[in-house]
Amino acid sequence: MCVIERTPVIETRRLALRAPEPRDAARLSELASDYDVAKMTLRMPHPYQVADGLAFVEAVQAQDPRRAATFVIDHEDGGPIGVIGLFEDADPAPEVGYWIGRPFWGRGLATEALEGALVWARKAWKRRALTAGHFTDNPASGRVLEKAGFLYTGEVRRGFSKARGDWTRTRRMVWLA
Ligand SMILES: CC(C)(COP(=O)(O)OP(=O)(O)OC[C@H]1O[C@@H](n2cnc3c(N)ncnc32)[C@H](O)[C@@H]1OP(=O)(O)O)[C@@H](O)C(=O)NCCC(=O)NCCS
Known part of the structure; x- marks a missing residue:
């Protein structure tokens, strides 16, 4: 039987990926209230209030750890800087999504967090494949x-971005463990 820890901690060179806690809500909502962060995601609201951060933490605590794993990205100097989550949806393989607060962009931190999550997904969560998608106007995420190690599948999917209040086009990608 594969036992999944409810709150695994994944350590990388500069980061620890760990379970979100209520005390993270204020800091996460401060970083997430940037429209340029929320507009690149399907689910984040804008404006993003502390109550949204608390609701996020509660939703993560209620997740079934066999079907989803969501981590705060904790930087060794900067504290909580973003979120990365893996979750089963309608696709055959789970999907990964993430965001990093603007003061921390451009330092390889999203890539480092994603690479750490991939190692965990393969070794602890025992997944053989993951999917991801980025909006067509978000080449930085495609680069991450x-x-x-993700590759484009060629599929472009429509999705409704809550923050934009509009439909978007998402380039789908896949990663094989
Ligand atoms: C996209 C995001 C996660 C990138 O985080 P980051 O920590 O800056 O990412 P990294 O530093 O690991 O890598 C960014 C890469 O994108 C590249 N990049 C940045 N802007 C770019 C652009 N406009 N076009 C193409 N590439 C771009 C960088 O040069 C870098 O690639 P390189 O290492 O080959 O030079 C961050 O900007 C973010 O959270 N944005 C808002 C939310 C979001 O987009 N989430 C993902 C949804 S799919």
Whole structure:
């Protein structure tokens, strides 16, 4: 039987990926209230209030660890800087999504967090494949996924972005363990 820890901690060179706690809500909502972060995701609201951060933490605590794993990305100097989550949806393989607060962009931190999560997904969560998608106007995220080993499937999917209040086009990608 495969036993999944409810709150695994994944350590990388500069980061620890760990379970979100209520005390993270204020800091995460401060970083997430940037429209340029929320608009690149399907589910984040804008504006993003502390109550949204608390609701997020509660939703993660209620997740079934066999079907989803969501981590706060904790930087060795900066504290909580973003979120990365893996979850089963309608696709045959789970999907990964992430965001990093603007003050921490451009330092390879999303790539480092994603690579750490991939090692965990393969070794502890025993997954053989993951999917991801980025909006067509978000090449930076495509680059993060490519650097971590994801490949484009060629599929472009429509999705409704809550923050934009509009439909988007998502380039789908896949990673094989
Ligand atoms: C996208 C995001 C996760 C990138 O985080 P990050 O920590 O800056 O990412 P990294 O530093 O690991 O890598 C970014 C890469 O994108 C590249 N990049 C940045 N802007 C780019 C652009 N406009 N076009 C193409 N590539 C770009 C960088 O040069 C870097 O690639 P390189 O190492 O080959 O030079 C971050 O900007 C973010 O959270 N954005 C808002 C939310 C979001 O987009 N989430 C993902 C949804 S799919």
